[in-house]
Amino acid sequence: MKIDPDSNAGLSAQIAKSIRDAIISGALIVDERLPSEAELAEHFDVSRPTIREALKRLAAQSLIRTQRGAFGGAFVRHLSYEDAREQLVTTSTLLLSMNGISFDTACEARFALERACAPMAAQRRGPEQLAIMRAEIERQIEPGLTDEAFCASDVKFHRALVDGAQNPVLSYQLSGSIEAMQPLMNMITFTARSRAEIVEIHTGILDSIEARDAELATKILQQLEDVTKRLAYSVIDAKAVAHSKKALTDAARVSTD
Amino acid sequence: MKIDPDSNAGLSAQIAKSIRDAIISGALIVDERLPSEAELAEHFDVSRPTIREALKRLAAQSLIRTQRGAFGGAFVRHLSYEDAREQLVTTSTLLLSMNGISFDTACEARFALERACAPMAAQRRGPEQLAIMRAEIERQIEPGLTDEAFCASDVKFHRALVDGAQNPVLSYQLSGSIEAMQPLMNMITFTARSRAEIVEIHTGILDSIEARDAELATKILQQLEDVTKRLAYSVIDAKAVAHSKKALTDAARVSTD
DNA sequence: AGACTTTTAAATGTCTGACAAATGAAAATC
DNA sequence: GATTTTCATTTGTCAGACATTTAAAAGTCT
Incomplete structure (x- = not known):
């Protein structure tokens, strides 16, 4: 196999891509053993x-698993829903946090998709x-x-x-929207009043x-x-007020220095 | 930092997880430089x-990028929509192909989500x-x-x-459903008649x-x-017929051997 | 002084060689 | 025949070295 050493992609990245393509294309099937590291090196x-x-890159994407010992090696991994979900949540969470997605945008997307599941559910x-x-509703009314x-x-x-829609693909896709919003939701302080409102809706x-x-x-x-x-909105507004108050305070302090 | 050498997770996996958690939690912010490999090793x-x-694992998930040379190193990567989409498509495609998802299930999920976008679009x-x-409609009526x-x-x-829904999160989530189905769609032979029908719908x-x-x-x-x-269905049926015909032929050949 | 060139230090990329640990198969022993 | 031991294979980890890239710093020329 020819690997271009002059490419700026890096050897391990190229090799990873080569093997990854083989797995995706189906040339390597599930549970098939890859050649040993020494053989691959040669x-x-x-x-x-x-x-x-290169193999670690593939392992990070849950494409292979490795096993030590004789007759061990790297095997094409069966990608489970759990693994896929985990990766999706990680990626989605980062995407939301790193791209300055507004709560509004994320919320709109999430509920649009969730509403699509409702009829099937x-x-x-x-x-x-x-x-x-x-x-879970019972849990949500617990006081402490x-x-x-x-x-x-x-x-x-x-x-x-x-999950009520009984479509595993749908469950997988939606987990990305729902769980990735958790960090955003965690910024909200739920008063007793708002909790009661949500529980009623639930x-x-x-x-x-x-x-x-x-x-x-x-x-x-x-x-x-x-x-x-x-x-x-109420949380964001409260923060904005706090910020401007702080700004005012800071300005006052500076002016008196 | 203590890393448990007795864990069967593997040192590099544990270290990758440790750094990954730091990135996800926001302890490391975008474009921040990680310590050099030598410092991390120590x-x-x-x-x-x-x-x-460990770093290659993170690079495979597009969490970091590396830069050679003085003042180079590993930097927390800004996860773009393109990167996230690529990973989502890879994972979704594998999930469909490895878990024996029926065309029906995948199709149902995809159109349920797409219909959710229609009103916004x-x-x-x-x-x-x-x-x-x-x-694209123009293209689809080209004869050759x-x-x-x-x-x-x-x-x-x-x-x-x-994309017409003008919600980037929605575009990201849906790309997983739509593009991951392409391998399944490619198994279908589109007759002139069925193409005309689809174009009319489009x-x-x-x-x-x-x-x-x-x-x-x-x-x-x-x-x-x-x-x-x-x-x-028509494609699947045709294949089923071909299979049973082949089975019959094989049986006949065996019986005459 | 300012613009250009050279040097240099820091960092990643890669290789060689080695040993440890796990693991299943085969051989040896009871 | 069942159990234990040995052994070869393969991944996991380490140490040290050299190559390559890169940008800052020093030097040089106009």
Whole structure:
């Protein structure tokens, strides 16, 4: 195999790409063993550390797993929903935090997608999803609950709703939207009053899903989006006020120095 | 920093996780320079190759970029939409191909999400998106077009539709659904008749989006889902027939041996 | 003094060689 | 025949070295 040593991509990156393409194209199938590091090193005409760096890149993407010992080696990994979800959440979270995505934009996207699941969930939800939603609502009315725990429960509730659609691809895609918003949601302080409001909405969603009323469920989800945005605005406004107050204070202090 | 050498996770994996967490938590901000490999090696009390493997893992996830030379090093990378999209498509494609997802399931998820974008696209689409959709429809009626090119144009058309919602998060999330289905779509042979049918539907979508008719656009997208599934079924059926014919032939040959 | 060239130090990229640890197969032993 | 031991294979890790790149610093010329 020819690897261009003059490319500025780096040898290990090129080798990783080469193997990755083979996996994606299906030339290497699940659980198939790759050649040993020594063989790969000879094949690509590079040293073993370089091969190892390439393999680590693939391992980071959950494309391969490695096993030590005789008859060990690198194997094409079966990409599970859990692995895929984890990567999606990581990437989505970073994307939101690094690109200055407004709460509004993220919230709009998330609820638009979630509303798309509602009709399917209303039609197909099983008793497990209803049970989870009910349990999480119970949890959300516990008095001593921290904001983080409230958010975590909120995520579980909505994941159960999405899972109700009984479409694993949908569950996977939505987890990126729902869980990636958790850091943003965690910035909100949930007052007793706003919690009660959310719990009431959640109860409405649960009831409508249980009653297989797709239209109502969609409508209540729209309400939840509005309430969530309103809550976020109040937090942002409070911060803006705090900032300008601080700015004023700072300015006053400087002027008296 | 203490790294547990007895953990079966592997040193480089643990170190990668440690740095990754720091990036995700915001302790390391964009464009911040990480310590040099030598310093990291000393800090984590491991050798430089081990540090390098850890850094390659992070590079594979587009979390860092490296720069050679004096004052070079590893920098926290600004995760662009393009990078995130690329990773999402890779992961989604593998997820579909490795978990025996039926065309039905993938198709249902994709169109459910796409329909969620339609109302927003109808309301906010700009002239750019309309132009792209129009251009791709023109392309799709070219006579000599291969099936692959037809699929590729189809993807562009639908991406333009989603982009019309003017929500980058939505565009990002949907690209995973739309592009990851391309390998599945490529298995379909598009007859002149089915192409005409699809082009007609695409035209209907374009017109309804241009007319800001959200309801009509959603309805036509539902039609497209039905047509797409029907097309896929015919391909699957044809293959099933071919298989059973082959099985019969094989059986006949065996019995005469 | 200012613009250009050269030097130099710092950092990543890569290689060689070595040893440790895990692991399953094969051989040896009871 | 079942159990234990040995052994070869393969990944995990380390140490040290050299090559290459890069930008700052020093030097040089106009």
